[in-house]
Amino acid sequence: MIEFEEVSYGYSGGGALLSDVSLKLAPGSFHFLTGPSGAGKTTLLKLCYGALVPTQGRATLFGADVRAMTRDDVAEARRRIGVVHQDVQFLDHMNVVENVALPLMVSGRTTDVQDIADLLEWVGLTGQTDALPPELSGGERQRAALARAVILSPEVILADEPTGNVDWEMSLRLLQLLVELNRMGKTVLIATHDMNLIRQAKAQVQARVLRISGGRVLLAGADL
Numbered sequence: 349m350i351e352f353e354e355v356s357y358g359y360s361g362g363g364a365l366l367s368d369v370s371l372k373l374a375p376g377s378f379h380f381l382t383g384p385s386g387a388g389k390t391t392l393l394k395l396c397y398g399a400l401v402p403t404q405g406r407a408t409l410f411g412a413d414v415r416a417m418t419r420d421d422v423a424e425a426r427r428r429i430g431v432v433h434q435d436v437q438f439l440d441h442m443n444v445v446e447n448v449a450l451p452l453m454v455s456g457r458t459t460d461v462q463d464i465a466d467l468l469e470w471v472g473l474t475g476q477t478d479a480l481p482p483e484l485s486g487g488e489r490q491r492a493a494l495a496r497a498v499i500l501s502p503e504v505i506l507a508d509e510p511t512g513n514v515d516w517e518m519s520l521r522l523l524q525l526l527v528e529l530n531r532m533g534k535t536v537l538i539a540t541h542d543m544n545l546i547r548q549a550k551a552q553v554q555a556r557v558l559r560i561s562g563g564r565v566l567l568a569g570a571d572l
């Protein structure tokens with residue numbers, strides 16, 4: 349589904365940030381990605397959705413080598429990958445429903461109004477459908493971001509610190525939504541610093557934990 353073979357990446361002007369990373373996100377798998385601040389978690393996620401191209405090695409999205417993909421190919425692959433960005437951005441003049449439905453408009457697709465209502469109910473935002481983004485709490489923003497990331501029914505969900513600015517109770521709620529998506533067959537990768545969240549998840553799903561250390565990605569042991 350998403351596969352890296354000895355992928356290295358460095359931003360221009362810097363050295364290699366990630367070196368010889370090999371990984372495979374199989375369909376239906378659940379992964380965490382952890383590592384210190386600045387280790388390269390967001391960078392690795394960007395490589396996973398084709399926003400960055402490896403400096404060396406091979407990244408494959410749905411069987412296609414990213415380096416050989418056209419802009420349209422990448423856009424097509426991106427429709428199969430829902431991303432919850434670390435720095436969630438909304439259009440402040442549009443309400444929650446409009447923001448969540450934005451990917452539908454951008455991709456020229458339509459969906460039943462009831463489906464959007466069901467999605468907002470699933471993330472617990474039924475009462476905030478008409479609210480503008482500045483009126484939302486941190487947890488509500490994160491849940492709206494998750495709803496927007498899954499509105500096109502992607503096969504893969506990449507979440508960058510989805511519980512970054514919320515309390516523990518809300519973290520568990522967001523984790524529960526991601527676990528439910530995985531139980532529906534979605535492939536999930538969550539970048540997080542929160543080891544308690546990882547421990548909590550491991551009690552519920554078979555999750556593998558990838559740790560970035562010194563530019564390498566290692567599979568963490570069961571000692572978390």
Ligand SMILES: Nc1ncnc2c1ncn2[C@@H]1O[C@H](COP(=O)(O)OP(=O)(O)OP(=O)(O)O)[C@@H](O)[C@H]1O
Binds near residue numbers: 392
């Ligand atoms: N566009 C860019 N150009 C140059 N350097 C960048 C760029 N984006 C990120 N970096 C640098 O790459 C390194 C890794 O950044 P990245 O955001 O991938 O780390 P991270 O592990 O997600 O960090 P955090 O946990 O703090 O979010 C940092 O030193 C960062 O300053």
